Amino acid sequence: MITVNNLTKRFGDLVAVNDISFAIRKGEITGLLGPNGAGKTTTLRMLTCYLAPDAGSVVVGDYLASMNPIEVRRIIGYLPESAPLYADMIVYDYLWYVGQIREIPAETLPTRIREIANVCGLAEVMHKNIGDLSKGYKQRVGLAHAMIHDPEILILDEPTSGLDPNQIVEIRNVIKEIGKRKTVILSTHILSEVEATCDRVIIIDRGKIAADSTTRELTEGGDTGNSVTLRVSGVEFGTLADAIRRLDGVSDIREAVDREGLTAANVLTGTASDVRPSIFRLIADKGWTLYEMKQEQQTLENIFRKLTRGGEHEA
Amino acid sequence: MKLDGSLIIMKKELRSYFYSPVAYIVIAAFLVLSGYLFFDTFFLFGRSELRGFFELLPITFSIFIPALTMRLFAEEKHSGSFEILMTLPVTTLEAVLGKFLGATAFVGIMLAPTLFYAISVALVGSPDIGPIVGGYLGALLLGATFAAIGIFASTFTKNQIIALIVGVLACFLLTLFGLDRFKMLMPSALVGVVEYLSVSGHFHSIERGVVDSRDIVYFLSVIALALMGSVHVLDERR
Numbered sequence: 001m002i003t004v005n006n007l008t009k010r011f012g013d014l015v016a017v018n019d020i021s022f023a024i025r026k027g028e029i030t031g032l033l034g035p036n037g038a039g040k041t042t043t044l045r046m047l048t049c050y051l052a053p054d055a056g057s058v059v060v061g062d063y064l065a066s067m068n069p070i071e072v073r074r075i076i077g078y079l080p081e082s083a084p085l086y087a088d089m090i091v092y093d094y095l096w097y098v099g100q101i102r103e104i105p106a107e108t109l110p111t112r113i114r115e116i117a118n119v120c121g122l123a124e125v126m127h128k129n130i131g132d133l134s135k136g137y138k139q140r141v142g143l144a145h146a147m148i149h150d151p152e153i154l155i156l157d158e159p160t161s162g163l164d165p166n167q168i169v170e171i172r173n174v175i176k177e178i179g180k181r182k183t184v185i186l187s188t189h190i191l192s193e194v195e196a197t198c199d200r201v202i203i204i205d206r207g208k209i210a211a212d213s214t215t216r217e218l219t220e221g222g223d224t225g226n227s228v229t230l231r232v233s234g235v236e237f238g239t240l241a242d243a244i245r246r247l248d249g250v251s252d253i254r255e256a257v258d259r260e261g262l263t264a265a266n267v268l269t270g271t272a273s274d275v276r277p278s279i280f281r282l283i284a285d286k287g288w289t290l291y292e293m294k295q296e297q298q299t300l301e302n303i304f305r306k307l308t309r310g311g312e313h314e315a
Numbered sequence: 316m317k318l319d320g321s322l323i324i325m326k327k328e329l330r331s332y333f334y335s336p337v338a339y340i341v342i343a344a345f346l347v348l349s350g351y352l353f354f355d356t357f358f359l360f361g362r363s364e365l366r367g368f369f370e371l372l373p374i375t376f377s378i379f380i381p382a383l384t385m386r387l388f389a390e391e392k393h394s395g396s397f398e399i400l401m402t403l404p405v406t407t408l409e410a411v412l413g414k415f416l417g418a419t420a421f422v423g424i425m426l427a428p429t430l431f432y433a434i435s436v437a438l439v440g441s442p443d444i445g446p447i448v449g450g451y452l453g454a455l456l457l458g459a460t461f462a463a464i465g466i467f468a469s470t471f472t473k474n475q476i477i478a479l480i481v482g483v484l485a486c487f488l489l490t491l492f493g494l495d496r497f498k499m500l501m502p503s504a505l506v507g508v509v510e511y512l513s514v515s516g517h518f519h520s521i522e523r524g525v526v527d528s529r530d531i532v533y534f535l536s537v538i539a540l541a542l543m544g545s546v547h548v549l550d551e552r553r
Contacts, residue, residue, distance in 0.1 A: 048402045050553065052553075070405075070406065071404075076402070078399075080395060080399060082395070084394050084395030084396045086331070086394075087394065089331065101323050101405060145399070
């Protein structure tokens, strides 16, 4: 449905999007995930023909974006970040205006506006000024605006940012409902959002793709493995690390900070093997004292941190 | 070229003038000022004509029209709705043209109440109809030209005040160039060029009732230039 090849965009010295390529299949909800400033919005703006890329190509449906921007815009419904709609217009008038520009015939437009108002839960605010609406309602008007022409592809930039938890759940449900029939791309920096709504995730960091797979593969993938948190006394970290590295199934060990002055470590393992019994036996044989041992599956959060280099540039 | 998008945008723009109080304030202020200019000479000379009103129109329009157009793109850029406009299936030209047509239609609405002056003149005397028809044709062309210039000024910035000042300045300069006292200060070689470039000469010859195609071509070219410039700026500065 969408094919992106070697897309690059520079703003002065800053390379916002650096030579990325990906393909988005029909009927999937794809999450574009990355820390703030990773290049998500810039990527979406190039998909929607708002920005022209410095290099590379975007193909949407059967159209090359640089050759047929108007055709591409026709098959896409796009909601920019924080839904910048005309504040001085009434919701109904605004949807009417967008419907006309989207070339919906005047006879069917009133029915279509009613339908979309129901899907997005706008019935009671249809005659209010957009500027007077709460953020949640504004976002829903934005969704209605993006979907009024029943587009094949829906692109949403940070659709849940600034909403309260209830509104987030509502918007996610709307998106999931649409995603059953349409191709949806949404950008977010919230991991749980991707886990909750997306079939597929593309992680972007500093303008490059750090990961591209299904959400399930990424959370359950063979190479992600488990992490065992360990707190021991009676031994220095160096000695402990040497002994544990020799155990089967251990891929790495890292020192962790401990407030009580114990020796703490994170042991990374493959998913297949459970190393807890052998760690316990080792500690018992050496006569050290085990305070705590806890195994966790690596979550999307950990993977994200690892792929985006520990969020070191987030602050 | 397809104009459907432009017409839809024009209608929307025309309506949104009336959503905000700005439109009413501008119309009221324009009518008060032009009413004053009209009646000031109306009773004095016992002449049945609209000279006083049309004479100063380039200067009144220099202030009022950029005030109407200042928000057209500056506000869209400021609020971010420009991104929505430019991802709808309309070309930049259609968007610019739509806003231009909306602004020009508003100028027409603003001028309509002044027809009252023409009617009152006709009631008390027997005015020469040519200058009145020419005056309104010239007024519309002048209004459209200043609207295009105001829109061009509005594409450069997110700040409406800057758009207003730049727009007023540009319209003023185009008007001043044509005034006689300004021409006296010019080297004689330049006078012809400057006079051609200025709106004043072209406007006043139409306003006197002499509709010359060269004057119309002048106005249409300035409009085309300003609108093409707007499209260029909007496409380059994203």
